[in-house]
Amino acid sequence: MKSLDGMKPLLMILPGLALAMFIIGYPIYDLGFTSLQEVSRFGKLLGFVGFDNFREVFSDPLFWASLNRTVIWTVTVVLSTLIISLPIALILNDDFYGRGLARVIIMLPWAVSLTMTAVVWRWALNGRAGLLNATLMNMGLIDEPIEWLAEAQLAFTVEILVGILVSIPFTTTIFLGGLSSLPRDSYEASMVDGATRWDQFRHITLPLMKPFINIAIVLNVIYVFNSLPIIWVMTEGGPANGTDILVTYLYKLAFRFGQLGEAAAISLIMFGFLLLFTIIYVALVMRGERQTDTIEEDE
Amino acid sequence: MAAVTIQNVEKTFGTLKVIHGVNIEVKEHEFVVLVGPSGCGKSTLLRMIAGLETISDGEIVIGEKVVNNVHPRDRDIAMVFQNYALYPHMSIFDNMGFSLKLRKRSKAEIEKKVNEAAGILNLVPFLQREPRQLSGGQRQRVAMGRALVRDAQVFLFDEPLSNLDAKLRVTMRTEIKALHQRLKTTSIYVTHDQIEAMTMADRIVVMNAGRVEQIGAPLELYDHPGNLFVAGFLGSPSMNFIEGHFSRSDGEAVVVTEAGTRLPAPDLADAKEGQAVVFGVRPEHLILGANGVEATVEVVEPTGANIEVFADIGGADICAVFFERHLFEPGEKIGLGWDTGKVHLFDKESGQRI
Amino acid sequence: MSAKLKKSLLYWLMLSPLVVVILFPFGVMFVTAFRPREELFVFPPRWWFSEFRWSNFVEMWEKTNFGQALFNSLYVSIAATALGLLLSIPAAYALSRYRFPGKSAYRTFLLMTQMMSPIVLVLGLFRLMVVLGMVNNLNSLVLTYAAFNMAFTIWMLQSYFSTIPRDLEEAAWIDGATHFKSLIKIFLPLAVPAIAVTSIFSFINGWNEFVLALTMIRSSDDYTLPVQIYSQVAGRYQVEWHHVMAATILATVPVAIVFSWLQKYLIRGMALGAVK
Ligand SMILES: Nc1ncnc2c1ncn2[C@@H]1O[C@H](COP(=O)(O)OP(=O)(O)O)[C@@H](O)[C@H]1O
Ligand SMILES: [Mg+2]
Numbered sequence: 001m002k003s004l005d006g007m008k009p010l011l012m013i014l015p016g017l018a019l020a021m022f023i024i025g026y027p028i029y030d031l032g033f034t035s036l037q038e039v040s041r042f043g044k045l046l047g048f049v050g051f052d053n054f055r056e057v058f059s060d061p062l063f064w065a066s067l068n069r070t071v072i073w074t075v076t077v078v079l080s081t082l083i084i085s086l087p088i089a090l091i092l093n094d095d096f097y098g099r100g101l102a103r104v105i106i107m108l109p110w111a112v113s114l115t116m117t118a119v120v121w122r123w124a125l126n127g128r129a130g131l132l133n134a135t136l137m138n139m140g141l142i143d144e145p146i147e148w149l150a151e152a153q154l155a156f157t158v159e160i161l162v163g164i165l166v167s168i169p170f171t172t173t174i175f176l177g178g179l180s181s182l183p184r185d186s187y188e189a190s191m192v193d194g195a196t197r198w199d200q201f202r203h204i205t206l207p208l209m210k211p212f213i214n215i216a217i218v219l220n221v222i223y224v225f226n227s228l229p230i231i232w233v234m235t236e237g238g239p240a241n242g243t244d245i246l247v248t249y250l251y252k253l254a255f256r257f258g259q260l261g262e263a264a265a266i267s268l269i270m271f272g273f274l275l276l277f278t279i280i281y282v283a284l285v286m287r288g289e290r291q292t293d294t295i296e297e298d299e
Numbered sequence: 300m301a302a303v304t305i306q307n308v309e310k311t312f313g314t315l316k317v318i319h320g321v322n323i324e325v326k327e328h329e330f331v332v333l334v335g336p337s338g339c340g341k342s343t344l345l346r347m348i349a350g351l352e353t354i355s356d357g358e359i360v361i362g363e364k365v366v367n368n369v370h371p372r373d374r375d376i377a378m379v380f381q382n383y384a385l386y387p388h389m390s391i392f393d394n395m396g397f398s399l400k401l402r403k404r405s406k407a408e409i410e411k412k413v414n415e416a417a418g419i420l421n422l423v424p425f426l427q428r429e430p431r432q433l434s435g436g437q438r439q440r441v442a443m444g445r446a447l448v449r450d451a452q453v454f455l456f457d458e459p460l461s462n463l464d465a466k467l468r469v470t471m472r473t474e475i476k477a478l479h480q481r482l483k484t485t486s487i488y489v490t491h492d493q494i495e496a497m498t499m500a501d502r503i504v505v506m507n508a509g510r511v512e513q514i515g516a517p518l519e520l521y522d523h524p525g526n527l528f529v530a531g532f533l534g535s536p537s538m539n540f541i542e543g544h545f546s547r548s549d550g551e552a553v554v555v556t557e558a559g560t561r562l563p564a565p566d567l568a569d570a571k572e573g574q575a576v577v578f579g580v581r582p583e584h585l586i587l588g589a590n591g592v593e594a595t596v597e598v599v600e601p602t603g604a605n606i607e608v609f610a611d612i613g614g615a616d617i618c619a620v621f622f623e624r625h626l627f628e629p630g631e632k633i634g635l636g637w638d639t640g641k642v643h644l645f646d647k648e649s650g651q652r653i
Numbered sequence: 654m655s656a657k658l659k660k661s662l663l664y665w666l667m668l669s670p671l672v673v674v675i676l677f678p679f680g681v682m683f684v685t686a687f688r689p690r691e692e693l694f695v696f697p698p699r700w701w702f703s704e705f706r707w708s709n710f711v712e713m714w715e716k717t718n719f720g721q722a723l724f725n726s727l728y729v730s731i732a733a734t735a736l737g738l739l740l741s742i743p744a745a746y747a748l749s750r751y752r753f754p755g756k757s758a759y760r761t762f763l764l765m766t767q768m769m770s771p772i773v774l775v776l777g778l779f780r781l782m783v784v785l786g787m788v789n790n791l792n793s794l795v796l797t798y799a800a801f802n803m804a805f806t807i808w809m810l811q812s813y814f815s816t817i818p819r820d821l822e823e824a825a826w827i828d829g830a831t832h833f834k835s836l837i838k839i840f841l842p843l844a845v846p847a848i849a850v851t852s853i854f855s856f857i858n859g860w861n862e863f864v865l866a867l868t869m870i871r872s873s874d875d876y877t878l879p880v881q882i883y884s885q886v887a888g889r890y891q892v893e894w895h896h897v898m899a900a901t902i903l904a905t906v907p908v909a910i911v912f913s914w915l916q917k918y919l920i921r922g923m924a925l926g927a928v929k
Contacts, residue, residue: 008747008751009750009752010753012743012744012746013744013759015740015743016741016803016807017759017762019740019799019803020766020803022800023778023781023797023800024766024769024800026777027774027776027777027778027780027781028777029777030777030780030781031777034780043780084671088671091664091667091668094664096657096660096661097657097661098661102665102672103916104913104916105672105675105676106671106672106675107912107916108675108676108909109675110916111857111908111909111912111916112905112908112909113861113862113863113879113904113905114861114863115863115879115882115883116882116901116904116905117678119883119901120678120681120898121678123685123894123897123898124677124678124681128694129695129696129698130698131680131681131684131698131700132677133697133698134697134698134699135700137698138699138700145698165674165675173916222768223770226770226772228772228863229863229864233886236887247773250772250775250776251772251864254775254776254779255779260776264776264777267773267774267776267777271774274769274770274773277768278764278765278768278769281764281768282761282764285764349823349827350827351823351826370826370831371823371826372827372828372829372830372831374827376827378823380820380823382818384820384821384823384824386821386824386825386839388843397838398827398828398829401828401829401830445824449828
């Protein structure tokens with residue numbers, strides 16, 4: 001009976017673990033294998049070629065351009081999102097008329113799938129009849145409709161803005177969770193000590209929010225880095241690969257151009273990067289847990 | 300109703316050993332209190348009796364039966380949890396009747412038993428409410444009621460009063476005791492509060508760091524603590540301890556402190572000349588008098604019923620409790636005496652009573 | 654003017670640019686979905702339109718095979734949620750109730766898979782489905798969604814399960830319940846809200862997923878909604894934008910309402926679990 005009791009939790013986690021291992025583990029293994037093979041357009045493995053695929057990737061200017069754009073995309077979106085989200089979270093955490101409505105509105109972009117958002121924006125930005133042009137023309141800001149998505153530089157900028165817009169709700173949510181966990185009495189104590197609201201922000205809110213800001217950075221980097229739908233739906237990486245980031249370029253290589261070996265190599269490179277960030281994330285979470293654990297023991 | 304025997308029981312969590320070979324015999328109808336500081340393993344031991352923790356080594360016998368591998372539901376015990384563990388989604392009636400329902404008793408019987416228990420505990424008006432609509436004290440009663448309807452062999456209590464305010468705690472203490480006198484169900488009661496232990500127990504088991512320090516009736520432990528730990532744990536304010544060396548001079552036994560102060564002590568046959576000892580005397584056994592040992596008053600705390608005086612006696616701290624009203628000034632010199640028959644001597648090295 | 658009113662006005666003023674940008678696409682969606690086809694490409698472009706064409710929705714439904722895609726999306730999201738929960742509930746229970754060897758490694762594994770995005774593995778996943786002969790089969794999505802969602806559902810569930818005191822179950826055992834009975838009578842009733850919330854989030858994840866559906870599903874009869882709508886836009890010479898927007902409204906608005914309503918649970922779940 002004893003030994004069976006010890007097995008019970010293992011039996012409970014096993015089925016789920018097996019599925020996850022299989023569905024996530026096999027592709028990783030397969031990508032590793034494929035990346036070292038020459039592959040035909042139709043997915044047939046033609047033999048071991050060592051690191052040829054990686055060499056090809058590294059000598060591909062489009063890869064470097066995409067990588068470059070990925071960095072710009074990720075850094076700009078994540079940083080801007082954080083900078084916008086913190087004051088929004090502070091506002092939404094305070095009590096004011098219509099706060100419930102404000103919360104719902106700010107969270108709306110999260111409720112809509114990225115695909116749908118991107119489809120709507122693609123239409124709203126339409127160079128001929130898009131309603132963004134209509135709005136700007138009505139306001140007298142422009143005379144002629146602008147072709148927002150026809151030129152790579154402008155299209156990429158617009159995509160970054162949409163990327164920021166859809167990242168705000170999630171980030172705000174993390175910050176709200178953090179703010180709600182801040183100890184009220186520290187604020188009361190600091191008020192007695194004569195702190196201004198700015199002092200409170202600098203010396204209480206910001207330091208205590210640091211773990212949440214860290215988590216928000218890491219999670220956002222991972223999500224934004226991996227985000228395909230916005231760019232895919234709005235421009236498919238075009239015009240002329242001018243808005244490709246790694247995920248869209250990878251997708252094209254794999255499913256448009258049939259360059260499976262190279263695509264597998266890029267997948268692995270991205271996987272490595274993701275792993276790195278995931279490890280940072282896990283370390284952050286575990287550290288947070290250890291801290292709360294010791295607090296609980298102290299009681 | 301049944302006796303409970305705990306034989307050489309040990310408990311290890313992973314590599315951490317928290318119970319080191321405990322032996323306790325609880326007789327039928329007895330009310331035994333396990334008392335000890337927080338973290339000493341009381342709950343763990345109680346949960347092993349209940350079957351909520353496996354027993355790493357040794358045996359637990361309830362009635363005639365070794366229960367080591369018996370599921371809690373088959374041990375015929377009832378338990379009152381520290382946080383009450385009321386089922387939040389059931390009415391008070393259903394909470395109390397749940398065990399009977401599981402045993403497939405008839406509706407009429409459940410109704411009768413629950414009403415009976417609710418009557419005893421003054422819960423009748425609340426039977427249709429949900430736990431969250433009750434006050435802490437009422438919830439505590441429901442937890443008791445849930446145990447009561449069962450006619451279990453043994454009642455187990457894990458710090459049932461620790462979440463109540465001081466006043467309610469005293470009332471409930473008396474109620475539980477009265478209930479036991481009426482039902483005579485074998486009970487094992489865990490607490491860290493020595494006053495609860497002293498007032499409620501037929502016998503007290505003092506535990507420390509996973510071991511039993513001493514077992515006995517409350518006054519027996521109070522008057523004859525077997526070691527320093529028990530002596531210091533029971534009684535409030537706690538016993539004064541002063542280190543020194545035992546000495547017989549001029550036919551009089553004394554304990555000489557480091558500073559050279561001579562404290563009159565009982566002439567115990569087992570005490571050796573020059574033995575390093577701890578001199579123990581309870582605050583209420585100190586007598587104010589000119590021919591006592593000189594002490595300097597430091598802090599005075601009147602509680603109303605008595606006066607607690609903290610003083611310095613030859614470099615050691617001592618606390619005295621007086622029931623007559625004196626006016627003391629900090630810095631004042633007073634004489635403290637005692638009946639040497641009320642003094643306890645402990646071997647310094649082993650901590651055991653001499 | 655009271656201090657709170659002043660503060661509220663200031664806050665709304667500060668939020669207003671963002672509020673406008675957020676509501677803008679919804680406005681676009683509505684005015685496009687209802688306008689007559691002739692008014693799609695007018696010059697200069699304008700918000701105003703002459704009449705509410707409800708028939709756009711009916712037309713769209715027929716022409717774009719919307720019903721089939723709706724059914725496919727429902728099937729995939731519900732089946733993936735059911736499969737995921739079936740596997741997650743016991744795992745979450747084990748995490749919140751037992752100590753077992755490898756527990757912390759398992760938690761680390763969960764956190765890692767939570768971060769694994771399907772896009773990086775999409776080529777490998779596709780090749781896996783080729784091996785399994787499941788390309789163009791909705792069940793390939795059911796399996797992958799369940800697998801990729803499980804880390805999130807387990808994490809979410811266990812953080813809620815941990816708030817259900819263990820001594821309730823212990824009290825039930827002592828009251829005479831078997832493990833199974835105490836699960837059914839005590840634990841599950843208390844866990845229902847957590848399970849419901851988690852399954853709704855899992856459902857929404859499946860409902861919104863794009864990349865895998867785009868990759869695994871080749872025939873238009875098996876498209877899920879996001880792919881179906883995307884296919885109305887991508888690589889077409891002539892896009893029927895009023896149909897696309899009508900479809901977007903139908904696919905988006907009900908889910909958005911449910912999501913907004915449940916969003917506070919997500920905050921709580923994250924405060925309890927992921928972020929903590
Ligand atoms: N499930 C457990 N796993 C590991 N250690 C435990 C567990 N339960 C209790 N302990 C440890 O066992 C010791 C005794 O705990 P407990 O019996 O709860 O003490 P008490 O009830 O006397 O305060 C403590 O040090 C505690 O940390
Ligand atoms: Mg305890």
